[in-house]
Amino acid sequence: MRDRYDPQVLVYSKKRAQEMVGTLAGFDLVVAVMAVGIVVRMICPGIADKWTGTPVVAVDSSLRSAVPVVGGHHGGNDLALRLFEKLGAYPAITTATDAAGRPSLEGTAAGLGARIVNRSSSRDVNLAFLREDVPVVRLAGPKIVLVDEDVAVLKSKGGVVVGIGARRGVEASEVLEAARMALESVGRGIDEIRAIATGEIKRDEPGISQAAERLGRPVIYLDEEVLNAQSPTTESRARDLGLVGVAEPAALALSERLIMPKKAYGRVTVALGE
Incomplete structure (x- = not known):
């Protein structure tokens, strides 16, 4: 399309x-x-x-x-x-994934604003989506990466990644307003969002998933290993949970650079990357 x-x-x-x-x-x-x-x-x-x-x-x-x-x-x-x-x-x-209410490789790539480099991986990855949540990991270069046949390689087409951290029980309206204010502060718009990114520990927060759904963008949940592999620019209370942070590391994990370090908007913390 x-x-x-x-x-x-x-x-x-x-x-x-x-x-x-x-x-x-x-x-x-x-x-x-x-x-x-x-x-x-x-x-x-x-x-x-x-x-x-x-x-x-x-x-x-x-x-x-x-x-x-x-x-x-x-x-x-x-x-x-x-x-x-x-x-x-x-x-x-x-289609099996859609009929089962599960994500697909094609849908994930579209939501991330990325193209699939090795299309032959789609069958194995979509079969895996039927059984479990397939992790999304970004590797910053320069690197040489060897992958198996069942690993999909995506190439980003650009866009803003909104890293989200939030207090428990946050509402979707709070997340949307925080994202809007953060984007506005750097001269960007809601339509430029490529994905919402947060930690796996926030998977049970409906306010975040509902906000992403209203935006028509995917929410990517990143595990502890991925978050802790990043180098955020600011300290975070998430260290008490064994994490270097949530909002900033999440934004960094799926983008090349930060365009806005984390900033708190009420009960929501936002960091922006691209």
Whole structure:
């Protein structure tokens, strides 16, 4: 998708099915108002692989079902859910991670504003997501890294990482306001957020996850080993918990540099990295 909030969507009816193959590449998403079987027969000649094909969602003529035929993890599933919101069409999502309510490699990469370098890892990583939370680790260079086939390598496309620390019981509204004020202080906007990052010890804080959900961005929970591998610029009370910090180390772990050291906004501590 060119823009996750303003995709170019093409709607095809059965009468225009013959035109579909030749124009798929010119659009971000395609809605085909026809039977799934017809869609499959029409688009097969134009399908190369799941990474380059345009997502296609088939919708029956009664607008009762929306079926992502190809490109589920690349916009098709999101489009089916949007059609459910707008039309009430049942989103017949069949990708395993989405059907199970679990994250996916493709979704994680998109949320982080990153591209997947070794696409062949997607099968193993997505299977792992079905069983457990797969950790996200950033390695700062210069380095030479050897990885196994089931390790996905992502290359960042840029954006701001918002490192969050918070008191227990913090509300989503507090997190959102703190993030907004922090970004404003460095001349950045909410739309520039790539991800929310915090410590694994904050996983049970719904205020943080709800804030990320409202922003439409992922929240990445980093374990003790990752946080303690960073070099924050300020002292933290988290040392009492065996951590060098939360907000700053979390921001550093997923970015190249700090653009704002940690600062407290009420019950929320924010650090910004990019």
